[in-house]
Amino acid sequence: MAHTIRWGIMATGWIATTFVRDLLKDPKARDASDVAHRVIAVASSSAKAKATQLISSLGIPGPCTAYGNYEDLVTDSDVDVIYVATPHSHHFQNVMLALSAGKNVLCEKAFTVNAAQAKILYETARQKNLFLMEAVWTRYFPLSVQVRQIIRSGVIGEVLRTVADTSFGEAVEEKWATTHRMVNPDLAGGALLELGIYSLTWVFQTLYHTLPKDQRKPPSVTSQMTRYHLTGADESTSIILTFSTSTPSNTALPRCSHGIALTNIRVSSDPDGQGTSGPTIRIQGTKGEIQVFGYPFRPTRYRVIPVKGAGEVREVECPFPDGGHGMAWEADEVARCLRDGKVESEGMPWEESIAIMEVMDEVRRQGGLEYPAQIESTEYPLQLWG
The missing domain is CATH 3.30.360.10 (Dihydrodipicolinate Reductase; domain 2)
Structure with a gap:
């Protein structure tokens, strides 16, 4: 029997919509009969109506709850893992919110704004024994x-x-x-x-x-x-x-x-x-x-x-089966890791995500590129704009 993972979707933009479309594809079309996916909650940070619209437009099978804030999403006891699809400026705050609520997380890339934020997230996941992965979907093709x-x-x-x-x-x-x-x-x-x-x-x-x-x-x-x-x-x-x-x-x-x-x-x-x-x-x-x-x-x-x-x-x-965009393979990896009790994926290990973030930090240092202090901050919780 396929191991089914219950997803909560954080944000309602293009990347979230594309990810959910792939989750709704039949896993057997990509030879993944051992895992399955259900989307049971969607949240917008600004309006519940946006979450409701995404559920309706994609025909997500019920029950699927719409939330008008992220706090309610991460405390939904039926959710196994949160997919964070917000701008990467907000990833540190959003992932910390989910981890603090005891939720496993798949977070879009770039994982964070800087390596210091990434290290804190992985250490938090380690302390709480929670799964955390940067959503570098291309690695799982x-x-x-x-x-x-x-x-x-x-x-x-x-x-x-x-x-x-x-x-x-x-x-x-x-x-x-x-x-x-x-x-x-x-x-x-x-x-x-x-x-x-x-x-x-x-x-x-x-x-x-x-x-x-x-x-x-x-x-x-x-x-x-x-x-x-x-x-x-x-x-x-x-x-x-x-x-x-x-x-x-x-x-x-x-x-x-x-x-x-x-x-x-x-x-x-x-x-x-x-x-x-x-x-x-x-x-x-x-x-x-x-x-x-x-x-x-x-x-x-x-x-x-x-x-x-x-x-x-x-x-x-290397075609994409069943008209998929290609994001389902990383979702399958998350499902297998959760099934097997793993907190990180061997395909995108924590230390490698940090190493890549450190490269980008150095590139920005050499180019003199700094982002606003608020989104570079490692303080949590911290209210961000947008």
């Missing part, structure tokens, strides 16, 4: 799992470089002006936390996560940042990470590896959305290369290219 397996198998040799580009080509002033969350420092907006997290995800899951745990060491950081002239948020950030080891073994070729994480909101890594410009991710090893196509947050196919004379090029398509 079959495509990502397969790529990591190929790297660990040594098929492309020692991986010495990963280049990942997550960029959107937008008319920034016309589309986002000054208040949109993408460019609003009050919401920790900007290219780095909004988009760069995906480029960093690919760098870390190929050059860091593929190593044995005792060989994983944080990288050194070099970066450059361009600021958006209307708000001061970063519109373009380029990062070079130097890891002190190669992957997967560091035995045959003991030397460092480089991760290059790019993000921009004025130029696109996939201008026509058809992959015409080539792969958005290149993972380069001593025996070959893996190329990944599509935006890094939701890639659709990859190519394995051996060095000359070592075999044939292999193309692999």
Whole structure:
């Protein structure tokens, strides 16, 4: 019998709507017959009517309770886990609220605004023996799992470089002006936390996560940042990470590896959305290369290219079953962890989330980018705007 998890949804925006749509898909369509999901509560911070509208528009089967505040959601005794889908400027306060109420949490990325906040959240979860995971949905795609397996198998040799580009080509002033969350420092907006997290995800899951745990060491950081002239948020950030080891073994070729994480909101890594410009991710090893196509947050196919004379090029398509967006796989991981009594996922462990947040802290330090003190704060509870 499938293990069923009962979800409470915190927020009613696009990302929450997309996540719930995926939860309502039949798990068997993605070969996940061991787990199942029910959405039993939805909350808006501003109006109960917004929660009611989301329940109605998505046809969430009852009973499903609508709440007009987050406090009532986290104290609902029927909820097993809270999905936090608020702006990342508010993640620290929102997750602390849920943990303080004894609730397990799946929190959208970027996980927090800074590493200090992330450390407090994980320590709180540890003390309370609660499950907590950063919702880096891309890590749980079959495509990502397969790529990591190929790297660990040594098929492309020692991986010495990963280049990942997550960029959107937008008319920034016309589309986002000054208040949109993408460019609003009050919401920790900007290219780095909004988009760069995906480029960093690919760098870390190929050059860091593929190593044995005792060989994983944080990288050194070099970066450059361009600021958006209307708000001061970063519109373009380029990062070079130097890891002190190669992957997967560091035995045959003991030397460092480089991760290059790019993000921009004025130029696109996939201008026509058809992959015409080539792969958005290149993972380069001593025996070959893996190329990944599509935006890094939701890639659709990859190519394995051996060095000359070592075999044939292999193309692999990775479709999304049942019209899903791809978020259900991370939900399945949460369900299995809760079923098995785990407080963290091996696919996105706490120490790795912190390591990535520390990289982003250093990138912001090098670029002179600070967010308002209120959203950088580790004080709880603290009333935030919005």
